[in-house]
Amino acid sequence: MSLPASIPVVNPAEETIQIGPLGIRFLLTGGEANESVAMFELTVPGRERLQAPAHSHDHYEETIYGIEGTITFTVNGEPIHIGPGQALCIPRGAVHRFDNFAENKAKALCVISPAAIGPEYFREVAEVAKASAGGPPDKARLMEIMKRHGLTPAPPTAVSERAAVLSFGCRCTVRIATFDK
Secondary structure (H helix, E strand, O other): OOOOOOOOOOOOOOOOEEEOOEEEEEEEOHHHOOOOOEEEEEEEOOOEEOOOOOEEEOOOEEEEEEEEOOEEEEEOOEEEEEOEOOEEEEOOOOOEEEEEOOOOOEEEEEEEEOOOOOHHHHHHHHHHHHHOOOOOOOHHHHHHHHHHOOEEEOOOOOEEEEEEEEEOOOEEEEEEEEEOO
């Protein structure tokens, strides 16, 4: 079976989807790549924590390539710092989230393979965030959108994690785990 012919497109998305302070700009969607891959640029301002819950996806891998600054991905409970020139593949089923604990903005290239998610997901989430008018977004609506687009929100765990950045003349990250009773 042959794949349909397509016309190559350079940076098809002129829009940057804003979800609060996060910026997402698709460089390649599944439609331009026979659904084999999607690629977007993620911009995270300094000191920004991801408001969405940790999640996993069972139908695709997500590979992150650091472009600028450092983003800390927590994958299956382990923090992994991704800086310029570093790459991380988050396998299917791995529970993950990200935060920017540094002062400066961070930028990463995110590759989804196969292209099971696209700009539609981020546009829907952006609408829910805008509707909250700066308050907490409608959690039930976010969960419904996540599930419909193949993301599985992580269940609450017995371990609460906090991360703090302490200054001792250098930037150090300390992970503190406390057990809920």
